[in-house]
Amino acid sequence: MLKVTETQEITFSKELLKQFDEILTRYPEGKHKSALLPILHLVQAEFGWVSTPAMDKVAAYLHILPIEVYEVTTFYTMFFLQPQGKYVLEVCRTGPCTLVGAEKMMQHIEKKLGVKEGEVTKDGLFSWRGVECLAACGMAPVLQIGPDYTYYEHLTTEKVDALVDELKSKKA
Amino acid sequence: MARKLLLEHIDVAGINTLEVYRKQGGYRAVEKALKKLSPEDVVDEVKKSGLRGRGGAGFPTGMKWSFLAKPEGKARYLVCNADESEPGTFKDRYLMTNIPHLLIEGMIVSSYALGANTSYIYVRGEMMPQIRILEKAIAEAKAAGFLGKNILGSGYDLELYVQPGGGAYICGEETALIESLEGKRGNPRIKPPFPAISGVWGCPTVVNNVESIAAVVSIINDGGDEYAKVGIGRSTGTKLISASGNLAKPGVYEIELGLSVEEFIYSEKYCGGMANGKRLKAVVAGGSSVPILPANLILKTTNGENRLMSYESLADGGFATGTMLGSGGFIAFDEDACIVRNTWNYSRFYHHESCGQCSPCREGTGWMEKVLHRLEYGHGAMSDIDLLVDVAKNIEGNTICPLGDAAAWPVASAIRHFRDEFEWHVKHPEKALKGNYGLAHYADPLPPVVVETV
Amino acid sequence: MSDKVKVIIDGISVEVAPGTTILNAARQIGGDIVPPAMCYYSKLEGSGGKCRTCLVKVSKGSEADPRPMPKLVASCRTTVMEGMEVQNITSPEVVDARKGVVEMLLINHPLDCPVCDQAGECDLQDLAFNHGAAETRYEFERRTFDRIDIGDKIQLHMNRCILCYRCTYVADQLTDCRQQGIVGRGDHAEISTYIEKAIDNDFSGNMIDVCPVGALTDKTFRFKSRVWFTKPVDAHRDCPTCSGKVMLWYKGDDVIRVTARKDENHEVEEFICNTCRFDKKATKDWVIEGPSRIEHTSVISSNHYDTLKPLPVIQENKALMAANKEELERTKKS
Numbered sequence: 038m039l040k041v042t043e044t045q046e047i048t049f050s051k052e053l054l055k056q057f058d059e060i061l062t063r064y065p066e067g068k069h070k071s072a073l074l075p076i077l078h079l080v081q082a083e084f085g086w087v088s089t090p091a092m093d094k095v096a097a098y099l100h101i102l103p104i105e106v107y108e109v110t111t112f113y114t115m116f117f118l119q120p121q122g123k124y125v126l127e128v129c130r131t132g133p134c135t136l137v138g139a140e141k142m143m144q145h146i147e148k149k150l151g152v153k154e155g156e157v158t159k160d161g162l163f164s165w166r167g168v169e170c171l172a173a174c175g176m177a178p179v180l181q182i183g184p185d186y187t188y189y190e191h192l193t194t195e196k197v198d199a200l201v202d203e204l205k206s207k208k209a
Numbered sequence: 210m211a212r213k214l215l216l217e218h219i220d221v222a223g224i225n226t227l228e229v230y231r232k233q234g235g236y237r238a239v240e241k242a243l244k245k246l247s248p249e250d251v252v253d254e255v256k257k258s259g260l261r262g263r264g265g266a267g268f269p270t271g272m273k274w275s276f277l278a279k280p281e282g283k284a285r286y287l288v289c290n291a292d293e294s295e296p297g298t299f300k301d302r303y304l305m306t307n308i309p310h311l312l313i314e315g316m317i318v319s320s321y322a323l324g325a326n327t328s329y330i331y332v333r334g335e336m337m338p339q340i341r342i343l344e345k346a347i348a349e350a351k352a353a354g355f356l357g358k359n360i361l362g363s364g365y366d367l368e369l370y371v372q373p374g375g376g377a378y379i380c381g382e383e384t385a386l387i388e389s390l391e392g393k394r395g396n397p398r399i400k401p402p403f404p405a406i407s408g409v410w411g412c413p414t415v416v417n418n419v420e421s422i423a424a425v426v427s428i429i430n431d432g433g434d435e436y437a438k439v440g441i442g443r444s445t446g447t448k449l450i451s452a453s454g455n456l457a458k459p460g461v462y463e464i465e466l467g468l469s470v471e472e473f474i475y476s477e478k479y480c481g482g483m484a485n486g487k488r489l490k491a492v493v494a495g496g497s498s499v500p501i502l503p504a505n506l507i508l509k510t511t512n513g514e515n516r517l518m519s520y521e522s523l524a525d526g527g528f529a530t531g532t533m534l535g536s537g538g539f540i541a542f543d544e545d546a547c548i549v550r551n552t553w554n555y556s557r558f559y560h561h562e563s564c565g566q567c568s569p570c571r572e573g574t575g576w577m578e579k580v581l582h583r584l585e586y587g588h589g590a591m592s593d594i595d596l597l598v599d600v601a602k603n604i605e606g607n608t609i610c611p612l613g614d615a616a617a618w619p620v621a622s623a624i625r626h627f628r629d630e631f632e633w634h635v636k637h638p639e640k641a642l643k644g645n646y647g648l649a650h651y652a653d654p655l656p657p658v659v660v661e662t663v
Numbered sequence: 664m665s666d667k668v669k670v671i672i673d674g675i676s677v678e679v680a681p682g683t684t685i686l687n688a689a690r691q692i693g694g695d696i697v698p699p700a701m702c703y704y705s706k707l708e709g710s711g712g713k714c715r716t717c718l719v720k721v722s723k724g725s726e727a728d729p730r731p732m733p734k735l736v737a738s739c740r741t742t743v744m745e746g747m748e749v750q751n752i753t754s755p756e757v758v759d760a761r762k763g764v765v766e767m768l769l770i771n772h773p774l775d776c777p778v779c780d781q782a783g784e785c786d787l788q789d790l791a792f793n794h795g796a797a798e799t800r801y802e803f804e805r806r807t808f809d810r811i812d813i814g815d816k817i818q819l820h821m822n823r824c825i826l827c828y829r830c831t832y833v834a835d836q837l838t839d840c841r842q843q844g845i846v847g848r849g850d851h852a853e854i855s856t857y858i859e860k861a862i863d864n865d866f867s868g869n870m871i872d873v874c875p876v877g878a879l880t881d882k883t884f885r886f887k888s889r890v891w892f893t894k895p896v897d898a899h900r901d902c903p904t905c906s907g908k909v910m911l912w913y914k915g916d917d918v919i920r921v922t923a924r925k926d927e928n929h930e931v932e933e934f935i936c937n938t939c940r941f942d943k944k945a946t947k948d949w950v951i952e953g954p955s956r957i958e959h960t961s962v963i964s965s966n967h968y969d970t971l972k973p974l975p976v977i978q979e980n981k982a983l984m985a986a987n988k989e990e991l992e993r994t995k996k997s
Contacts, residue, residue: 063370065284065327068410073392074375078334089857104844105393107857111846112394112564113375115334131296132497132554133453133540169378169558170296170497171335174453174538175460186337377848394845399712399740565826565845565852567713572767575850579803596800603763606734607715 047090049098053083057098069099073109077116082184086117114168115183122157122164124204126150127181130167133174138192142178143167145194149201162205211478212439214427214447215420216463219307225342227349230310238429239355242318243363246429251322255425257433259445264290264381264418265496265536266611267520270425276405277323278413286414287320289330289422290386291339294378295496296558297538300449301419303461305332305339309346313369315422317355318429320367323415327368330419331386334374343371378562382610383416384408385564396566397610418536420449441467444519448537455543457481470494470516471508474541487543490648491627494523495535497555498615500622501548502532503651511658528622544648548630549641552623553581559616570613573604577620584631587638594631598624627651670743672696672719673753685738685749686717690928696751697928699761699790701768701875702827703739705930710832711739714825715764716790720757723748735760758794765795771805771850772876773822781877783890783962786929787825808853813843814863816882816941817871821853824878830854830870837934838864854878865904868940872923872931883941884912884920891962897924898949904936910955911946918944924955 049057057076064071073095080091092106110116117125128134128143143165147153150163157164173179176190180197182204189200223229230236242251256271277285289312293301305312312330320328332340347369350356358366372390374380380389384398387409408414424446428436437445444466450473453459458481464473473479474489483489492507493499510516510525517523518534525531542551560574577600583589601617608614624631629649634641667678672689673696679688687705689697698719703711711717717739721732726746735757738749751757769791776782808821826845831854834841846855871879893912900907912920921940923931943949957964 063368063372065410068391070392071372071390074334074389075373077375078337078373099392101392102841104842104857107846107855108394108844109375109392111857112848113334113377114848115376130554131558132493132551133297135554136454136540136542136546136551168376169561170294172293172295172299172302172333174297174299174540175451176299177453177459181335184337186335188338394848399737560849563849565847565849567715568767568825569715569764571826571850571852572770576767576770576801576803603760603767607718607760607764609712609715609737 047084047088047094049080049094050083053079054098070101070105072099073101073106074113077106077110078184081116085123086120088118120157123162124164124182126163126165127168127171127183128165129169129171129173129177129179131170134170134177134179137177139167139178142180142192142194142197145197146180146201149198163201211465211468212447213463214436214439215304215311215423215449216308216461224308225306225310225346227310227346227353230308231353234430235310236314236350236353236355238426239314239317240361242321242429243361243365248322248324251318251425251429254428254433255322258424258428258436259433259440259443260421260424260428260436261444261520262418263420263424263448263536265295265498267534270417270421273405273417274319274323274415276403277415278406279324280413284327284412285323285325286409286412287316287323287325287328288386288390288409288414288416289316289328289419290381290383290416291330291332291336291419292374292381292386293336293419294333294381294562295498295536295538296555297451297453297493297496297540298536299451299453300461300537302336302339303451304419304423304449305336305343309339309342310350311423311426312343312419313346313350313355315425316369317350317360317367319415319417319422319425320369321365322425325415326366327370329370329372329390329409331372331374331380331390333380334376337373340371340373347371377564378558379564379610379612382612385610386416387414394564396564397612399609439465441517441519442521444521444534448518448534450518450537450539452480452539452541454539454541455484455487455546456541457484464518466517466519467522468518470518473518473539480541483541483543485543487545488648488652489541490544490546490651491542491548493532493538493540493542493619494518495533496538497540497558498611498618499533499535500528500531500618501552501626502530502622503626504648505652505655506530506626507532509655511655513655513657528618529625532622545645547585547641547645548623548627549581549585549634552620553578553585555619556581556616559612563612563616567609567613569604570608570616573600573613574616576600577604577616581620584634585641587634587642589631589635589638591632591635593635594624594628597621668743668745668747670745670747670749672749673751679743681742683743685719685721685736685741685743685747688743689738689749689751693927698738698751699786699794700739700928701786701790701825702829704829704832704873705928706934707829707832707836707873710827710829712737714768714827716761716768716794718757718760718764720750720754721747722750722754761794762796765791766800768825769795769799770801772825773805774799779823779877780880780885781823785877786875806850811855812882813856813879814867816868816937818880818882818885819854820878820880822878823876824854825876826852826854827875829873829875830879833870833873833934834864834867837866837869840864865936865938866934868937869923869931869934872925872934875929881920881922881940883944887919888914891965893919893963895955895957895963897952897955899952900939900943900949902936902939905939906933906935907939908933909935909939909949911949911951916946918946918949927958 060072060075096103096106178192218233260270261267377395379385380395385395389395404414475482489504520534523534556578560578563574565571601621604613605617630646698717700717701714718735719738725744811819843856895910911918923935
C-alpha cells in the first residue's frame, strides 16, 4: 500500500479551472470522466507532481470517486506521485536506444547529477529516471524533460553536460 | 520506381502550416469526398485500395470500416491511434510533427465515411509537442472551414479533438485505448463485443493507426484502384518504415511495399548500410514484438529468394524461419550486439508494460525477465533456456490481449535462432560479461533446400 | 424453432438459453467437465475473463460457421452458439494450458497453506491440487506486501491475492461508495484503498466471501480454528437489511463465524449484511435449519461423523468384506 503523509491543502487557480472547463466540452454529456488524463497532465504541469489532495480535488471536480483517480494515476507511468526535481530527465532505456549507448548515458547522468535514479538533487533542480521506449528510436539515444516533454536527441556525454549546465544557469 | 504517397511534400518548407499544405494540393481529398462522394463511396475506395492497418496487425482497413454497426440514434466514433509505443517504431511521431495536416485531412475524410460527428486523436502523453502541433493544425483547419458545422456546405458536421495518454504501452491496443479515452486504467477489454459494435462509451467505434488514416488521403485523391497498383500482391501501397539500431542512416523512410530487405538496408537511398562498417547480425523487422531473425534469414527466405519488405514475404516460412511486417519498426543489430542482453531488455519492457489484468501475462512476463536477467549476468543454467521456451509457450495465445504474444515471441524467436549464443552465456559466464558472442555463423548463407522426390 | 441453443461440451450435449456462456452451460451439465473459475462470479457483473483458468477449446464454432476458434477461449466470457462443440478435459491442449495458468497463479503466491487461514476452503488450493503440477519451477523471490487492516473486521494480505478483481466488483456493485480499487500496474498491481481508509459499509463483508484465496479474511475468525474442525449449519434470521440466510460455523457450542451460504460453484447464494456477519454470533440470534450441505470431497466434511462407513455397494461382496475387515476395524472410532 502506498503510504501518503502529505496532506497539504492545494488550490486550483482560476486559470487552471478555466482550462479544465474547456477540456470538459470535448466529451458528450455525462462522459466527463474522459477529462481525467488531460486534467491530470495540467495538474502535474502546475505543481510538478500529483499529490493526494490534488487527486481528491480532481475527483471532486469531475464528480467521481477518489479511488477512480488513484487507480488511474498509479497505472500510467507519466504521473509522479512523489515530489521530483524541477527538471526530470527521462532517458529512454529500451532496445534500440541501448544498442547505441543509452545505458552509458544513464550512468553518465547519474555521475553528473550525483543522485541515483528517482532521487532529487540537493538544490531541488534535478531528478532522473530510465523510461521505456519514447518512440524516437531513430534519433537514439534520447531523453525528454517535462512538462513540455521537449526531446533531446542523438545524446552524447558532452551534450548531456551542456544540457545540465544550461538548465542550471536558467535558474540564475 | 519508388512512389511517395505520404511524404511526397515532406521537404517543402512550412508544410506543417495549412497555407503551404493547401498549396501542395492539401485538403483536395476533403473537397472531393464531401462534395462528390457518398460515405459508402469512400468506404468502397478504401476497400478497393487493399489498404491494411499500419499499426501492426495488418487487418484490411476497408473491411474493418464495413464492420461498424450503425444503430439508429446512436453516435459513432472514429478514434485515431497515435499511441505509438512499440519499441523501434517512430513513424507516427515523424508524420505528426512534420505534416500534421495530412492526418487531420485523413481524419475528416475517414470520419465522413464512417458517419462520425466527433472524432478523437489519442496521442501518447509523452508526445506533448505533437499534441500542441495537432491542436494548432486543428484550429487552422477549423478556421478554414474544414472542421465544425456544415463543412464546405455539405451539411456534414465534425469536431476533432486530441486526447493525451498517460504513459502506457498497452493503450496502443484498441480496447485499452478506448478504456483510457474514457478516463480509466488501460486494461484491455474482453472481446467480444468488438469496438465496431460497442466501443467508446458503448457506441460503435473504429480505431485506426495514424498512418492508415493518412493513407486514406491519397486513396481518395487518386482512387482506390490506383493505390492498389502500388506495392506488391496483397501488400498494397507504401509503408513508413522506422529504421533504428546500428544503421548508418537511421530514420523514417517511405517505401513502396515489395522493396527488398537488402536494398533497404544497404542502398544509399535508404539506410546506407551498417554504421561504422560493421556487419549485420540480426534484424527485428516490425517492432520489438515480432520474431527476431538472423542476418541470413532476413535477407533470403529458405527458398533462396530475396526477402521483401511486404506482409507476405516477411512472414514467409511462418515463425520457424519468418517474421512479420508489424508496425514497420526496423531494428538492425550489428556484430557487436548481444542477443541475450537485447532479449532481456525487451522482456523487461513487456514486464513493465503488462497491465496486470490476466494471470499468464502478469506473472509470465516478470518470470521471463528474471530468468533472462540471470542468463545475461552469468548465473544462468542450461535448463533456463528450455524453461524460457516453456514459459513463453504458456503465455502465448492464453491472454486477453496480444501483449502476451508480443512478450512471448521475441523470447521464443531469440532462442529459436540464437540458441548457441544463449548456451555460450551459460557455459562461459565470465566471457559473456566482458565480451560478445559476435557474428558467429548468423550471416552465413543458408544451405539450399533439397526437396527429395520419390 | 426452439428458443434453446444446443451445445456439446466434452461430448455431452446440453440445451441452454441463448446468451449463456460456455462455463454456465457446462455448469448445467455439472461434474468434472465444468471448467474451474477463479475470477468469474455469476453474481458480479463484469467479472471474469482475467484468470484464464477456464480456458477451453472451441472445436466447432457453430452450425452456421463450423470453423474452430483459433485460440483457446475464456469459457466464462464466451457465449454459446447453436451447434457449438467445446472441448475441456478431453483436449490435451486445454489441460496443458490450464496447468500453465495454474503455475503462473502460483509463482507469486506464498506456498504456505499450512499457516494460511483459508486452507481447506481455498479455491486456489483446490485448483492447484486438481490441475497444477507437483513442483514449482520458480526460483525467485516472491512479491510481498504488508498486511493491511481494512477497518476492524477485515484483513487484506496482498501476498496471497491473485488479482481476480472480485472484491472491487463487490465494492462497486453492493456498496454505494467504492473505496478500494486496483492501484499500480502489472505484477505490482494491488488491491488498495490508496490511503488507508477503513471500508465502512453495510455490505463490505461480502468481499471476504467472494475472495477465492486467503487475501481477504474475517478478522473476527482469523486463527480461531481450522475450518475442518468447525461444523457449518444453515440458519436464518429476520434481517431488515439482507435476506438473513447464512451459515453458522460452530466450534463446540460457539458460533465462531458467520458467512453467506455458498452453492455448488462456491458462489454466495445471497449476499449478507455486516450486522448478520459480524454482530450476531450467538445461537439465540438465529433459527437453525440444519447441517449445511458440504461436498464429500471437502476437508470440511471430515471429522463430523463418529464412524466411517464404507460406501454402499450394489451387491455385498463377502470375500472383499472379509479382506477389509481388519481395515474397517481400524478406522472405526471408539
